[in-house]
Amino acid sequence: MPSVLVVEDDPSIRQSLIEVLAEHGYAVRSAADGFGALREVTQSPVDAVVLDLGLPDLDGGDALRMIRGISSVPVLVATARDDETEIITILNAGADDYLVKPFSGGQLLARLSAVLRRTSSAPPAGGGAAGAAVAAAEELRPTTVGELAVDPGARTAYLAGRELRLTRREFDLLAFLARHTGQVVSKRRLLTEVWREPYVDDQTVDVHLSSLRRKLGERAAAPRYLLTVRGVGIKLVAPR
Numbered sequence: 001m002p003s004v005l006v007v008e009d010d011p012s013i014r015q016s017l018i019e020v021l022a023e024h025g026y027a028v029r030s031a032a033d034g035f036g037a038l039r040e041v042t043q044s045p046v047d048a049v050v051l052d053l054g055l056p057d058l059d060g061g062d063a064l065r066m067i068r069g070i071s072s073v074p075v076l077v078a079t080a081r082d083d084e085t086e087i088i089t090i091l092n093a094g095a096d097d098y099l100v101k102p103f104s105g106g107q108l109l110a111r112l113s114a115v116l117r118r119t120s121s122a123p124p125a126g127g128g129a130a131g132a133a134v135a136a137a138e139e140l141r142p143t144t145v146g147e148l149a150v151d152p153g154a155r156t157a158y159l160a161g162r163e164l165r166l167t168r169r170e171f172d173l174l175a176f177l178a179r180h181t182g183q184v185v186s187k188r189r190l191l192t193e194v195w196r197e198p199y200v201d202d203q204t205v206d207v208h209l210s211s212l213r214r215k216l217g218e219r220a221a222a223p224r225y226l227l228t229v230r231g232v233g234i235k236l237v238a239p240r
Contacts, residue, residue: 002047002116003027007037009056020105034058041071048116053079061090068094074119076112088231091186118193143178146238148225150178159216170212177236186233
């Protein structure tokens with residue numbers, strides 16, 4: 001059973017998060033401030049941390065840096081702050097993902113499960129062979145976005161009925177973005193999950209995205225499927 005530390009100063013929000021996570025098989029601990037979170041992480045390690053930034057004693061960004069100083073535990077930041085510059089700063093400071101309030105319980109569970117799969121610190125809730133089977137099935141699920149159809153199981157991609165000739169890495173990149181349609185995915189996350197090499201230069205992603213755009217019949221200046229969110233990442237969407 002994966003263990004999660006919820007760091008949230010608002011009692012009602014904290015309780016709601018605890019209930020959602022507990023109902024879906026997580027062992028949940030909580031803290032109402034930054035120093036409490038540090039104490040919990042130090043005294044009894046957890047598999048993941050859900051961290052609010054608006055804490056009463058420490059700014060959440062400072063708490064994140066202090067956690068990073070003592071632990072590599074995955075951290076999902078869940079906050080009302082939606083400033084792009086701050087999101088970039090927090091991700092660069094070591095957050096594994098960033099979720100802006102308000103969000104649904106389903107979105108929290110999906111992001112947390114993805115973080116745990118990425119970091120391999122714990123199985124998804126429901127774990128064991130069943131959890132692994134569910135995760136594998138999800139990765140192989142065909143996806144259709146507009147006229148783009150991606151089938152990871154068959155490793156095929158079609159645009160308006162025409163098969164795309166993609167390299168192995170281009171297909172892996174497209175399939176990953178298709179699994180997260182509508183979500184902004186950072187280059188760091190792409191390097192970690194598609195290349196599995198988080199310390200490779202970001203330009204590697206740029207080169208493959210540029211090639212993928214050409215094969216989708218678009219340009220960065222006139223995107224249809226691959227939209228760049230400047231300073232944050234890329235997302236796959238259906239053309240309007």
